[in-house]
Amino acid sequence: MLQVALLSGEAVTSIPVQEICDVRGLKQLLNQRHGLPPRFRQRVLAHGKYLEDSATLDSPMDLCLVLLSFTDVLQSQVDDLVAAAQQGSMTEVESMLQLPQDPDLLDSDDCAALIMASKAGHDRVVHLLLEAGADADLTDEDGCTALRLASSKGHVEVVRLLLEAGADQDLADRNWRTPLTSASKAGHDRVVHLLLEAGADTDLTDEDGCTALTSASSKGHVEVVSMLLEAGANKDLADENGRRALTSASSQGRVEVLRMLLEAGANKDLADENGRRALTSASWKGHVEVVRMLLEAGTNKDLADENGRRALTSASSQGHVEVVRLLLEARAEVDLEDGDGCTALMSALRQKSRADTDLIDVFECTTWMCLLKKGFTEVVRLLLEAGANKGLDENSRTDLMSACYEHPDVTDVTPVPDAYTPIIKIDLLFARLSSLAEIPENLESLSDDNLFKKQKREEKQADFAAAQRDAKRQGKLSFFSELKRLKNLDDKTVRSLNGCRVADHILSLVPDAERFRDTLRLVKIWAKRRGCGYSCLHVDTTLQALQHRDIFADKKDALEKAALDAFMENCAPASTVIRQ
Structure with missing residues (x-):
């Protein structure tokens, strides 16, 4: 038997020799069974000599036990311990703890050795510090515990050690982030498993009101979501912004997460604080498979959010052709208006007019041409085929006219139903020549x-x-x-x-085609300044007016007279052709 007594002679315990093999084992047993201080504060003497922790105990003997208090150390020594722990230096940490040094002292940056070792993932150092009695729930200046930091980093073994040491699995930092919410957001499924086994609360929220399930759903961490649902997490709990797991997953296009939430019975028609619903968010973002899954689950396809936005108007305004097709196949109402009074067709026409004003300015496009460039024609075609109302609004405007009015440079729009060519700022050739593969540049x-x-x-x-x-x-x-x-x-x-x-043909008959073009442009400028509507005048009438020179009777503009001379010099042959 090993007889252990204090220096005062008070007996502590008797231990069979076969239960332990060395001094380290003896100290650990005394700490665990009898509540004595950690081994770093124990000294064992035999025959008046201190025994090292590695000394073997293989025969019966009397042992004297001395209990030590923590040694007063310099701040530099504390800094050295924290630095060694952060670097994972086992030898240095062991040596400093044997002083014995308090493992909970903070360094010059208010950091503790256990927190730094846990954050860095040095599990062996963490084990040493916990054995030395380090406080598992000690926090840094941000209120973070070792468990919260280790969980966010995914250090599985460190988390296991801290939980075994009794760390509080629900203790949050100053931003209300718990170990579970941190691990779930980062997708550390093994850490989440350990925390759930330890009884972590699945519905605690951070400062933004996000639960572990909401965060994991938004990030698409399938395994984490599965474990949280099995642990009974509230699938419809909203954060401070009203965001729920289902709306977050739908908005981010997390198909597998969405499938699990729907199978778990999540409410597919609930809205967040901003009134956004899962189908509307997915339609706006263009997540085709998410929209398909929600429609198959029976979500209300025509339900508007608090801003009046609907799934079809949202998809149409963003040009998401496949989403629009799915919604129309599900018989979504094509003429329902959103909060701005826009139908899906109107949204498709006007949204890009607002978003692409720079593009319109650069290319001098009409709203319709901008829509053609952006591929919105397919959306418009689908809506029209579905019977979208293309009639007049309260101002007797068509949808296209109203969309044109959205552009800041448009002051008036006049419909020309019988026009044979698009009325835009550039000339377009409009012809169908089936005998040609393409229209030649020349x-x-x-x-x-x-x-x-x-x-x-x-x-x-x-x-x-x-x-x-x-x-x-x-x-x-x-x-x-x-x-x-x-x-x-x-x-x-x-x-x-x-x-x-x-x-x-006209240009081929004049002596100098380039001068003829320039002269016509000058005449057009002249007509525009005087409100003559040059583009509506017959060319032969303009020529007759120029021949009489009445238009310059009260003007002394040398430029205009020069233009007249140039025009008359070049237009004689052309005027004959025009009058024909």
Whole structure:
């Protein structure tokens, strides 16, 4: 037997030799069974000599036990202990603890050795410090415990040691972050498992009101979400912003997490504090699979949030074609208005007008052309096919007209229902030539040979000449409208092609095409300044006015007179053609 007594002679205990093998084991047994101080504050003497912790105890003997208080140390010694713990230096930490030194003293930065070792993941150092009696719930200046920091970093063994040492699994820092919320947000599933086994509260919230489930759902940590649901976490609990696990997962496109939440019975139609619902958020973000899953789960597809936004208007305004298609297939109402009074069709037209004003300014596009560039035509097509109302609003405007008015540079919009070409700031050729693979950049290549069916050249030329003679006799300016052998050209195509071909023909008759263009531009500026509506005047009438020079009678503008001279010099041949 090993007889252990204090220096005063008071007997402590008798221990069979076979239960222990060395002095270290004896000290640990005395600490655990008899509540004596940690081994670093114990000294064992045999025959008046101190025994090292590594000394073997293999035979019966009488042992004297001395209990020590912590030694007063310098601040530099405390700093050294914390630094050694942070670096994971077992030898140095062991040596300093043998002084014995208090492991809970804070260094110059108000950090404790256990906190730094836990944060760094040095499990062996953490074990030493806990054995030395370090406080497992000691906090740093931010209120963080060793367990909270180790959990956020995913140090599984450190977390295990701290929990075994009795660390509080629900103790939060100053931002109300608990070990479980930190581990769940970071996706450390093994740490979450340990904390849940230790009885961590699944529904505690951080300063933002986020629970462990909300955080894990938002980040898409499938295993963590599964464990939290099995542990009974409240699946519909909202944070301070009203965000719930389901809305967070839907907004972030976390398909697998969403599936588990729906299977667990989460309410799919609840809204957050801002009124956002799962389907609306997913539709806005364009998460196709999330939208599909919510629709299959029976969510209300037409339900509006507190701002009046609906799933279909949200998807339409962002141009998410597949989401719009899914919602329409689920029979979402196409003409329901949002909080701004916009239907899905109106949202598709006007949203990009507001968002892409710089693009419109640069390319001088209309709202419609901007929508074409951004691929919104497919959304508009789907909505129209679904029967979206494209009628007039309370101001007698169509949706497209209203969208145009959204642009700051638009002062008025006039519908031209019978226009054959798009009325925009750039000239577009509008024609369907099925005999051509593509419209060539050089319009001169649009010769009659490319437009006729295959037949003898003599016959084509004869028909063409006859058509020209008929056009002249009737006073018409047309190259194609009397030709019956053109291939697949309708009236709209003929009129569109005539415009550019007439312009090219006129330019081919003037002596200097570039000067002719410049002169026309100057005349247009002149007409615009005087409100003459040059673009609406017949060119031959303008020429007659120029010939009489009445327009310059009361002006001394040298530039305008120079423009007149240049125009008259270049326009003689062209005026003949125009009057024809």
